[in-house]
Amino acid sequence: MRWIWIDKFIEFESGKHAVAIKNVTLAEEHLHDHFPGFPLMPETLCIEAMAQTAGILVGEAKKFREKVILAKIKKAVFFDYVKPGDTIKLDATIESIAPEAASISGRITCSEKLVAEIDLMFSHIDQNLAGKEFPEENFVFGTGTSVFEPLLRDVLSVAGKESGQD
Amino acid sequence: MAMSRDEIEQQVREVLIEALGVDDDEITTEATLMGDLGAESIDFLDIVFRLEKAFGIKIPREELFPAEDLMNNSEFIHNGKLTEKGLAELREKMPHTDLSEFEKDPDINKMGDLFTVNAIINYVENKLNAA
Structure with missing residues:
Protein backbone atom coordinates (compact mmCIF):
# COMPACT_ATOMS: atom_id res chain seq x y z
CA MET A 1 0.00 0.00 0.00
CA ARG A 2 1.20 3.50 -0.77
CA TRP A 3 0.17 6.33 1.47
CA ILE A 4 -1.51 8.40 -1.22
CA TRP A 5 -5.21 9.00 -0.73
CA ILE A 6 -6.00 11.04 -3.81
CA ASP A 7 -5.84 9.96 -7.45
CA LYS A 8 -5.37 13.22 -9.30
CA PHE A 9 -6.01 16.91 -9.27
CA ILE A 10 -8.70 18.22 -11.58
CA GLU A 11 -8.46 21.93 -10.67
CA PHE A 12 -5.51 23.92 -9.44
CA GLU A 13 -5.34 27.64 -8.92
CA SER A 14 -1.92 28.42 -7.48
CA GLY A 15 -1.98 29.83 -3.95
CA LYS A 16 -5.76 29.78 -3.80
CA HIS A 17 -7.73 26.68 -4.49
CA ALA A 18 -7.46 23.08 -5.68
CA VAL A 19 -9.73 20.13 -6.30
CA ALA A 20 -8.60 16.50 -6.30
CA ILE A 21 -10.58 13.32 -6.81
CA LYS A 22 -10.32 9.88 -5.33
CA ASN A 23 -11.96 6.75 -6.63
CA VAL A 24 -12.80 4.41 -3.80
CA THR A 25 -12.55 0.72 -4.63
CA LEU A 26 -12.98 -2.62 -2.94
CA ALA A 27 -9.43 -3.45 -4.01
CA GLU A 28 -8.37 -1.33 -1.04
CA GLU A 29 -7.81 -4.00 1.54
CA HIS A 30 -8.70 -2.07 4.65
CA LEU A 31 -12.28 -1.65 3.41
CA HIS A 32 -12.82 -5.36 4.09
CA ASP A 33 -12.11 -4.77 7.77
CA HIS A 34 -13.78 -1.40 7.99
CA PHE A 35 -16.30 -2.92 8.26
CA PRO A 36 -16.86 -6.60 7.41
CA GLY A 37 -19.97 -6.66 5.22
CA PHE A 38 -20.27 -2.86 5.35
CA PRO A 39 -17.24 -1.33 3.63
CA LEU A 40 -16.66 2.38 4.26
CA MET A 41 -13.71 4.66 3.62
CA PRO A 42 -12.51 5.52 7.13
CA GLU A 43 -13.14 9.13 8.06
CA THR A 44 -9.56 9.43 9.28
CA LEU A 45 -8.41 8.63 5.74
CA CYS A 46 -10.83 11.21 4.34
CA ILE A 47 -9.04 13.74 6.55
CA GLU A 48 -5.69 12.46 5.28
CA ALA A 49 -6.90 12.78 1.67
CA MET A 50 -7.91 16.37 2.35
CA ALA A 51 -4.55 16.99 4.04
CA GLN A 52 -2.79 15.72 0.92
CA THR A 53 -4.92 17.82 -1.40
CA ALA A 54 -4.48 20.94 0.70
CA GLY A 55 -0.85 20.17 1.59
CA ILE A 56 0.14 20.08 -2.07
CA LEU A 57 -1.81 23.29 -2.68
CA VAL A 58 0.03 24.99 0.20
CA GLY A 59 3.38 23.50 -0.89
CA GLU A 60 2.98 24.67 -4.47
CA ALA A 61 2.15 28.19 -3.24
CA LYS A 62 5.79 28.41 -2.09
CA LYS A 63 7.09 26.43 -5.08
CA PHE A 64 7.62 23.31 -2.90
CA ARG A 65 10.51 24.96 -1.06
CA GLU A 66 8.92 24.76 2.38
CA LYS A 67 8.41 21.64 4.43
CA VAL A 68 4.68 21.63 4.83
CA ILE A 69 3.26 19.49 7.60
CA LEU A 70 -0.24 19.08 8.92
CA ALA A 71 -0.31 20.91 12.24
CA LYS A 72 -3.94 21.10 13.30
CA ILE A 73 -7.32 19.71 12.37
CA LYS A 74 -9.50 22.74 13.06
CA LYS A 75 -12.69 21.05 12.08
CA ALA A 76 -13.80 17.69 10.70
CA VAL A 77 -17.54 17.12 10.42
CA PHE A 78 -18.99 14.25 8.40
CA PHE A 79 -22.43 14.16 6.87
CA ASP A 80 -22.38 10.98 4.82
CA TYR A 81 -20.54 7.68 4.25
CA VAL A 82 -17.98 7.13 1.51
CA LYS A 83 -18.44 3.72 -0.08
CA PRO A 84 -16.66 1.58 -2.71
CA GLY A 85 -17.58 2.83 -6.18
CA ASP A 86 -17.77 6.43 -5.02
CA THR A 87 -15.69 9.14 -6.61
CA ILE A 88 -15.13 11.78 -3.99
CA LYS A 89 -14.14 15.32 -4.78
CA LEU A 90 -11.80 17.06 -2.34
CA ASP A 91 -12.05 20.80 -2.61
CA ALA A 92 -9.49 22.88 -0.68
CA THR A 93 -9.26 26.67 -0.41
CA ILE A 94 -6.43 28.62 1.23
CA GLU A 95 -7.95 30.99 3.78
CA SER A 96 -4.70 32.50 5.06
CA ILE A 97 -1.05 31.94 4.26
CA ALA A 98 1.91 33.45 6.09
CA PRO A 99 5.64 32.71 6.11
CA GLU A 100 5.22 30.24 8.97
CA ALA A 101 1.86 28.59 8.37
CA ALA A 102 -1.28 28.29 6.27
CA SER A 103 -4.91 27.77 7.06
CA ILE A 104 -7.30 26.04 4.65
CA SER A 105 -10.97 25.19 4.49
CA GLY A 106 -12.03 22.02 2.74
CA ARG A 107 -15.15 20.25 1.55
CA ILE A 108 -15.57 16.69 0.40
CA THR A 109 -18.47 15.97 -1.94
CA CYS A 110 -19.74 12.92 -3.78
CA SER A 111 -22.02 13.52 -6.77
CA GLU A 112 -22.57 17.10 -5.56
CA LYS A 113 -23.68 15.86 -2.15
CA LEU A 114 -21.76 17.20 0.86
CA VAL A 115 -19.83 14.43 2.62
CA ALA A 116 -17.57 16.38 4.97
CA GLU A 117 -16.28 19.77 5.99
CA ILE A 118 -12.62 19.67 6.98
CA ASP A 119 -10.58 22.73 7.97
CA LEU A 120 -6.85 22.32 8.52
CA MET A 121 -3.71 24.20 9.45
CA PHE A 122 -0.29 23.52 8.04
CA SER A 123 3.05 24.60 9.43
CA HIS A 124 6.09 25.52 7.38
CA ILE A 125 8.28 23.83 9.92
CA ASP A 126 11.54 25.60 9.07
CA GLN A 127 9.83 28.88 9.96
CA ASN A 128 8.56 27.77 13.34
CA LEU A 129 8.55 30.35 16.09
CA ALA A 130 10.71 28.31 18.45
CA GLY A 131 13.60 28.38 15.96
CA LYS A 132 13.98 24.57 15.99
CA GLU A 133 16.07 23.20 13.18
CA PHE A 134 15.11 20.35 10.87
CA PRO A 135 17.14 18.39 8.31
CA GLU A 136 17.97 20.44 5.27
CA GLU A 137 16.63 17.87 2.84
CA ASN A 138 13.00 18.49 2.01
CA PHE A 139 11.50 15.23 3.21
CA VAL A 140 8.01 16.43 2.32
CA PHE A 141 8.43 17.46 -1.29
CA GLY A 142 11.90 15.99 -1.98
CA THR A 143 12.94 13.84 -4.90
CA GLY A 144 11.65 10.69 -3.28
CA THR A 145 8.14 12.05 -3.55
CA SER A 146 7.93 12.29 -7.33
CA VAL A 147 4.45 10.78 -7.10
CA PHE A 148 3.20 14.36 -6.86
CA GLU A 149 3.90 14.91 -10.54
CA PRO A 150 1.46 12.27 -11.78
CA LEU A 151 -1.12 13.63 -9.36
CA LEU A 152 -0.74 17.06 -10.89
CA ARG A 153 -0.48 15.86 -14.49
CA ASP A 154 -3.68 17.45 -15.71
CA VAL A 155 -3.45 20.76 -13.96
CA LEU A 156 0.13 21.99 -13.66
CA SER A 157 2.60 22.22 -16.47
CA VAL A 158 5.40 24.31 -15.00
CA ALA A 159 4.98 24.48 -11.25
CA GLY A 160 4.53 20.74 -10.81
CA LYS A 161 7.80 19.96 -12.56
CA GLU A 162 9.73 22.20 -10.19
CA SER A 163 8.92 19.99 -7.24
CA GLY A 164 11.91 18.58 -5.44
CA GLN A 165 14.49 20.27 -7.63
CA ASP A 166 15.89 22.53 -4.91
CA MET B 1 -16.35 52.28 11.82
CA ALA B 2 -15.26 52.32 15.44
CA MET B 3 -15.98 49.19 17.44
CA SER B 4 -16.69 49.41 21.13
CA ARG B 5 -14.54 47.46 23.54
CA ASP B 6 -17.47 45.17 24.26
CA GLU B 7 -17.89 44.37 20.59
CA ILE B 8 -14.19 43.68 20.28
CA GLU B 9 -14.30 41.42 23.33
CA GLN B 10 -17.25 39.52 21.90
CA GLN B 11 -15.43 38.88 18.61
CA VAL B 12 -12.22 37.88 20.40
CA ARG B 13 -14.24 35.43 22.49
CA GLU B 14 -15.72 33.88 19.38
CA VAL B 15 -12.27 33.54 17.84
CA LEU B 16 -10.94 31.80 20.96
CA ILE B 17 -13.94 29.48 21.27
CA GLU B 18 -13.43 28.36 17.67
CA ALA B 19 -9.64 28.19 17.72
CA LEU B 20 -9.18 26.48 21.09
CA GLY B 21 -12.42 24.53 21.39
CA VAL B 22 -13.13 26.07 24.80
CA ASP B 23 -16.45 27.07 26.34
CA ASP B 24 -17.55 30.66 26.58
CA ASP B 25 -17.50 30.60 30.38
CA GLU B 26 -13.85 29.49 30.45
CA ILE B 27 -12.84 32.72 28.76
CA THR B 28 -12.36 35.38 31.41
CA THR B 29 -10.33 38.44 30.56
CA GLU B 30 -7.58 37.29 32.96
CA ALA B 31 -7.43 33.76 31.52
CA THR B 32 -4.01 32.88 30.09
CA LEU B 33 -3.98 31.32 26.64
CA MET B 34 -1.49 28.59 27.44
CA GLY B 35 -2.11 27.93 31.12
CA ASP B 36 -5.87 28.32 31.37
CA LEU B 37 -7.07 27.73 27.83
CA GLY B 38 -4.56 25.08 26.74
CA ALA B 39 -3.21 26.84 23.64
CA GLU B 40 -0.21 25.33 21.84
CA SER B 41 2.15 27.07 19.45
CA ILE B 42 0.15 26.29 16.30
CA ASP B 43 -2.96 27.66 18.02
CA PHE B 44 -1.29 31.07 18.26
CA LEU B 45 -1.02 31.18 14.47
CA ASP B 46 -4.59 29.95 14.16
CA ILE B 47 -5.69 32.78 16.46
CA VAL B 48 -3.67 35.33 14.48
CA PHE B 49 -5.28 34.19 11.20
CA ARG B 50 -8.75 34.28 12.71
CA LEU B 51 -8.24 37.72 14.27
CA GLU B 52 -7.02 39.05 10.92
CA LYS B 53 -10.18 37.81 9.27
CA ALA B 54 -12.58 38.81 12.03
CA PHE B 55 -11.29 42.37 12.29
CA GLY B 56 -9.93 42.92 8.79
CA ILE B 57 -6.48 43.76 10.15
CA LYS B 58 -2.97 42.59 9.31
CA ILE B 59 -0.98 41.22 12.23
CA PRO B 60 2.75 41.08 11.51
CA ARG B 61 4.70 38.06 12.69
CA GLU B 62 5.83 38.45 16.31
CA GLU B 63 3.82 41.56 16.96
CA LEU B 64 1.08 39.96 19.02
CA PHE B 65 3.11 37.12 20.55
Whole structure:
Protein backbone atom coordinates (compact mmCIF):
# COMPACT_ATOMS: atom_id res chain seq x y z
CA MET A 1 0.00 0.00 0.00
CA ARG A 2 1.20 3.50 -0.77
CA TRP A 3 0.17 6.33 1.47
CA ILE A 4 -1.51 8.40 -1.22
CA TRP A 5 -5.21 9.00 -0.73
CA ILE A 6 -6.00 11.04 -3.81
CA ASP A 7 -5.84 9.96 -7.45
CA LYS A 8 -5.37 13.22 -9.30
CA PHE A 9 -6.01 16.91 -9.27
CA ILE A 10 -8.70 18.22 -11.58
CA GLU A 11 -8.46 21.93 -10.67
CA PHE A 12 -5.51 23.92 -9.44
CA GLU A 13 -5.34 27.64 -8.92
CA SER A 14 -1.92 28.42 -7.48
CA GLY A 15 -1.98 29.83 -3.95
CA LYS A 16 -5.76 29.78 -3.80
CA HIS A 17 -7.73 26.68 -4.49
CA ALA A 18 -7.46 23.08 -5.68
CA VAL A 19 -9.73 20.13 -6.30
CA ALA A 20 -8.60 16.50 -6.30
CA ILE A 21 -10.58 13.32 -6.81
CA LYS A 22 -10.32 9.88 -5.33
CA ASN A 23 -11.96 6.75 -6.63
CA VAL A 24 -12.80 4.41 -3.80
CA THR A 25 -12.55 0.72 -4.63
CA LEU A 26 -12.98 -2.62 -2.94
CA ALA A 27 -9.43 -3.45 -4.01
CA GLU A 28 -8.37 -1.33 -1.04
CA GLU A 29 -7.81 -4.00 1.54
CA HIS A 30 -8.70 -2.07 4.65
CA LEU A 31 -12.28 -1.65 3.41
CA HIS A 32 -12.82 -5.36 4.09
CA ASP A 33 -12.11 -4.77 7.77
CA HIS A 34 -13.78 -1.40 7.99
CA PHE A 35 -16.30 -2.92 8.26
CA PRO A 36 -16.86 -6.60 7.41
CA GLY A 37 -19.97 -6.66 5.22
CA PHE A 38 -20.27 -2.86 5.35
CA PRO A 39 -17.24 -1.33 3.63
CA LEU A 40 -16.66 2.38 4.26
CA MET A 41 -13.71 4.66 3.62
CA PRO A 42 -12.51 5.52 7.13
CA GLU A 43 -13.14 9.13 8.06
CA THR A 44 -9.56 9.43 9.28
CA LEU A 45 -8.41 8.63 5.74
CA CYS A 46 -10.83 11.21 4.34
CA ILE A 47 -9.04 13.74 6.55
CA GLU A 48 -5.69 12.46 5.28
CA ALA A 49 -6.90 12.78 1.67
CA MET A 50 -7.91 16.37 2.35
CA ALA A 51 -4.55 16.99 4.04
CA GLN A 52 -2.79 15.72 0.92
CA THR A 53 -4.92 17.82 -1.40
CA ALA A 54 -4.48 20.94 0.70
CA GLY A 55 -0.85 20.17 1.59
CA ILE A 56 0.14 20.08 -2.07
CA LEU A 57 -1.81 23.29 -2.68
CA VAL A 58 0.03 24.99 0.20
CA GLY A 59 3.38 23.50 -0.89
CA GLU A 60 2.98 24.67 -4.47
CA ALA A 61 2.15 28.19 -3.24
CA LYS A 62 5.79 28.41 -2.09
CA LYS A 63 7.09 26.43 -5.08
CA PHE A 64 7.62 23.31 -2.90
CA ARG A 65 10.51 24.96 -1.06
CA GLU A 66 8.92 24.76 2.38
CA LYS A 67 8.41 21.64 4.43
CA VAL A 68 4.68 21.63 4.83
CA ILE A 69 3.26 19.49 7.60
CA LEU A 70 -0.24 19.08 8.92
CA ALA A 71 -0.31 20.91 12.24
CA LYS A 72 -3.94 21.10 13.30
CA ILE A 73 -7.32 19.71 12.37
CA LYS A 74 -9.50 22.74 13.06
CA LYS A 75 -12.69 21.05 12.08
CA ALA A 76 -13.80 17.69 10.70
CA VAL A 77 -17.54 17.12 10.42
CA PHE A 78 -18.99 14.25 8.40
CA PHE A 79 -22.43 14.16 6.87
CA ASP A 80 -22.38 10.98 4.82
CA TYR A 81 -20.54 7.68 4.25
CA VAL A 82 -17.98 7.13 1.51
CA LYS A 83 -18.44 3.72 -0.08
CA PRO A 84 -16.66 1.58 -2.71
CA GLY A 85 -17.58 2.83 -6.18
CA ASP A 86 -17.77 6.43 -5.02
CA THR A 87 -15.69 9.14 -6.61
CA ILE A 88 -15.13 11.78 -3.99
CA LYS A 89 -14.14 15.32 -4.78
CA LEU A 90 -11.80 17.06 -2.34
CA ASP A 91 -12.05 20.80 -2.61
CA ALA A 92 -9.49 22.88 -0.68
CA THR A 93 -9.26 26.67 -0.41
CA ILE A 94 -6.43 28.62 1.23
CA GLU A 95 -7.95 30.99 3.78
CA SER A 96 -4.70 32.50 5.06
CA ILE A 97 -1.05 31.94 4.26
CA ALA A 98 1.91 33.45 6.09
CA PRO A 99 5.64 32.71 6.11
CA GLU A 100 5.22 30.24 8.97
CA ALA A 101 1.86 28.59 8.37
CA ALA A 102 -1.28 28.29 6.27
CA SER A 103 -4.91 27.77 7.06
CA ILE A 104 -7.30 26.04 4.65
CA SER A 105 -10.97 25.19 4.49
CA GLY A 106 -12.03 22.02 2.74
CA ARG A 107 -15.15 20.25 1.55
CA ILE A 108 -15.57 16.69 0.40
CA THR A 109 -18.47 15.97 -1.94
CA CYS A 110 -19.74 12.92 -3.78
CA SER A 111 -22.02 13.52 -6.77
CA GLU A 112 -22.57 17.10 -5.56
CA LYS A 113 -23.68 15.86 -2.15
CA LEU A 114 -21.76 17.20 0.86
CA VAL A 115 -19.83 14.43 2.62
CA ALA A 116 -17.57 16.38 4.97
CA GLU A 117 -16.28 19.77 5.99
CA ILE A 118 -12.62 19.67 6.98
CA ASP A 119 -10.58 22.73 7.97
CA LEU A 120 -6.85 22.32 8.52
CA MET A 121 -3.71 24.20 9.45
CA PHE A 122 -0.29 23.52 8.04
CA SER A 123 3.05 24.60 9.43
CA HIS A 124 6.09 25.52 7.38
CA ILE A 125 8.28 23.83 9.92
CA ASP A 126 11.54 25.60 9.07
CA GLN A 127 9.83 28.88 9.96
CA ASN A 128 8.56 27.77 13.34
CA LEU A 129 8.55 30.35 16.09
CA ALA A 130 10.71 28.31 18.45
CA GLY A 131 13.60 28.38 15.96
CA LYS A 132 13.98 24.57 15.99
CA GLU A 133 16.07 23.20 13.18
CA PHE A 134 15.11 20.35 10.87
CA PRO A 135 17.14 18.39 8.31
CA GLU A 136 17.97 20.44 5.27
CA GLU A 137 16.63 17.87 2.84
CA ASN A 138 13.00 18.49 2.01
CA PHE A 139 11.50 15.23 3.21
CA VAL A 140 8.01 16.43 2.32
CA PHE A 141 8.43 17.46 -1.29
CA GLY A 142 11.90 15.99 -1.98
CA THR A 143 12.94 13.84 -4.90
CA GLY A 144 11.65 10.69 -3.28
CA THR A 145 8.14 12.05 -3.55
CA SER A 146 7.93 12.29 -7.33
CA VAL A 147 4.45 10.78 -7.10
CA PHE A 148 3.20 14.36 -6.86
CA GLU A 149 3.90 14.91 -10.54
CA PRO A 150 1.46 12.27 -11.78
CA LEU A 151 -1.12 13.63 -9.36
CA LEU A 152 -0.74 17.06 -10.89
CA ARG A 153 -0.48 15.86 -14.49
CA ASP A 154 -3.68 17.45 -15.71
CA VAL A 155 -3.45 20.76 -13.96
CA LEU A 156 0.13 21.99 -13.66
CA SER A 157 2.60 22.22 -16.47
CA VAL A 158 5.40 24.31 -15.00
CA ALA A 159 4.98 24.48 -11.25
CA GLY A 160 4.53 20.74 -10.81
CA LYS A 161 7.80 19.96 -12.56
CA GLU A 162 9.73 22.20 -10.19
CA SER A 163 8.92 19.99 -7.24
CA GLY A 164 11.91 18.58 -5.44
CA GLN A 165 14.49 20.27 -7.63
CA ASP A 166 15.89 22.53 -4.91
CA MET B 1 -16.35 52.28 11.82
CA ALA B 2 -15.26 52.32 15.44
CA MET B 3 -15.98 49.19 17.44
CA SER B 4 -16.69 49.41 21.13
CA ARG B 5 -14.54 47.46 23.54
CA ASP B 6 -17.47 45.17 24.26
CA GLU B 7 -17.89 44.37 20.59
CA ILE B 8 -14.19 43.68 20.28
CA GLU B 9 -14.30 41.42 23.33
CA GLN B 10 -17.25 39.52 21.90
CA GLN B 11 -15.43 38.88 18.61
CA VAL B 12 -12.22 37.88 20.40
CA ARG B 13 -14.24 35.43 22.49
CA GLU B 14 -15.72 33.88 19.38
CA VAL B 15 -12.27 33.54 17.84
CA LEU B 16 -10.94 31.80 20.96
CA ILE B 17 -13.94 29.48 21.27
CA GLU B 18 -13.43 28.36 17.67
CA ALA B 19 -9.64 28.19 17.72
CA LEU B 20 -9.18 26.48 21.09
CA GLY B 21 -12.42 24.53 21.39
CA VAL B 22 -13.13 26.07 24.80
CA ASP B 23 -16.45 27.07 26.34
CA ASP B 24 -17.55 30.66 26.58
CA ASP B 25 -17.50 30.60 30.38
CA GLU B 26 -13.85 29.49 30.45
CA ILE B 27 -12.84 32.72 28.76
CA THR B 28 -12.36 35.38 31.41
CA THR B 29 -10.33 38.44 30.56
CA GLU B 30 -7.58 37.29 32.96
CA ALA B 31 -7.43 33.76 31.52
CA THR B 32 -4.01 32.88 30.09
CA LEU B 33 -3.98 31.32 26.64
CA MET B 34 -1.49 28.59 27.44
CA GLY B 35 -2.11 27.93 31.12
CA ASP B 36 -5.87 28.32 31.37
CA LEU B 37 -7.07 27.73 27.83
CA GLY B 38 -4.56 25.08 26.74
CA ALA B 39 -3.21 26.84 23.64
CA GLU B 40 -0.21 25.33 21.84
CA SER B 41 2.15 27.07 19.45
CA ILE B 42 0.15 26.29 16.30
CA ASP B 43 -2.96 27.66 18.02
CA PHE B 44 -1.29 31.07 18.26
CA LEU B 45 -1.02 31.18 14.47
CA ASP B 46 -4.59 29.95 14.16
CA ILE B 47 -5.69 32.78 16.46
CA VAL B 48 -3.67 35.33 14.48
CA PHE B 49 -5.28 34.19 11.20
CA ARG B 50 -8.75 34.28 12.71
CA LEU B 51 -8.24 37.72 14.27
CA GLU B 52 -7.02 39.05 10.92
CA LYS B 53 -10.18 37.81 9.27
CA ALA B 54 -12.58 38.81 12.03
CA PHE B 55 -11.29 42.37 12.29
CA GLY B 56 -9.93 42.92 8.79
CA ILE B 57 -6.48 43.76 10.15
CA LYS B 58 -2.97 42.59 9.31
CA ILE B 59 -0.98 41.22 12.23
CA PRO B 60 2.75 41.08 11.51
CA ARG B 61 4.70 38.06 12.69
CA GLU B 62 5.83 38.45 16.31
CA GLU B 63 3.82 41.56 16.96
CA LEU B 64 1.08 39.96 19.02
CA PHE B 65 3.11 37.12 20.55
CA PRO B 66 6.73 38.30 20.54
CA ALA B 67 8.11 36.25 23.43
CA GLU B 68 9.82 33.51 21.41
CA ASP B 69 12.04 36.06 19.79
CA LEU B 70 13.37 37.18 23.15
CA MET B 71 13.99 33.64 24.36
CA ASN B 72 16.59 33.02 21.71
CA ASN B 73 18.72 36.02 22.59
CA SER B 74 21.27 35.65 25.41
CA GLU B 75 21.43 39.41 25.83
CA PHE B 76 17.85 39.38 27.03
CA ILE B 77 17.96 36.33 29.27
CA HIS B 78 20.21 35.47 32.19
CA ASN B 79 19.75 32.53 34.58
CA GLY B 80 16.24 31.89 33.37
CA LYS B 81 15.14 35.46 33.94
CA LEU B 82 14.76 38.41 31.66
CA THR B 83 17.52 41.01 32.02
CA GLU B 84 16.80 44.74 32.24
CA LYS B 85 17.47 44.91 28.55
CA GLY B 86 15.13 42.01 27.91
CA LEU B 87 12.40 43.67 29.95
CA ALA B 88 12.86 46.92 28.06
CA GLU B 89 12.55 45.01 24.80
CA LEU B 90 9.44 43.22 26.03
CA ARG B 91 7.84 46.51 27.12
CA GLU B 92 8.49 47.94 23.70
CA LYS B 93 7.11 44.88 21.93
CA MET B 94 4.08 44.38 24.14
CA PRO B 95 2.76 47.88 24.81
CA HIS B 96 -0.73 46.41 25.00
CA THR B 97 0.13 44.20 27.98
CA ASP B 98 0.40 45.13 31.64
CA LEU B 99 3.84 43.91 32.72
CA SER B 100 3.95 45.34 36.24
CA GLU B 101 3.40 41.97 38.00
CA PHE B 102 5.79 40.10 35.74
CA GLU B 103 8.55 42.67 36.27
CA LYS B 104 8.80 41.79 39.97
CA ASP B 105 10.02 38.31 39.03
CA PRO B 106 10.70 38.11 35.30
CA ASP B 107 11.04 34.32 35.21
CA ILE B 108 10.87 33.14 31.61
CA ASN B 109 8.68 30.23 32.62
CA LYS B 110 6.05 32.75 33.52
CA MET B 111 6.12 34.49 30.19
CA GLY B 112 3.31 32.28 28.99
CA ASP B 113 1.11 33.95 31.59
CA LEU B 114 1.47 37.26 29.80
CA PHE B 115 -0.68 36.12 26.93
CA THR B 116 -4.08 36.73 28.42
CA VAL B 117 -7.43 37.25 26.78
CA ASN B 118 -7.20 40.83 27.92
CA ALA B 119 -3.85 41.30 26.13
CA ILE B 120 -5.48 40.24 22.87
CA ILE B 121 -8.42 42.59 23.37
CA ASN B 122 -6.00 45.46 24.11
CA TYR B 123 -3.91 44.62 21.09
CA VAL B 124 -6.89 44.55 18.73
CA GLU B 125 -8.28 47.76 20.23
CA ASN B 126 -4.97 49.58 19.72
CA LYS B 127 -4.68 48.21 16.24
CA LEU B 128 -8.19 49.29 15.24
CA ASN B 129 -7.74 52.75 16.73
CA ALA B 130 -4.45 53.22 14.95
CA ALA B 131 -5.97 52.33 11.61
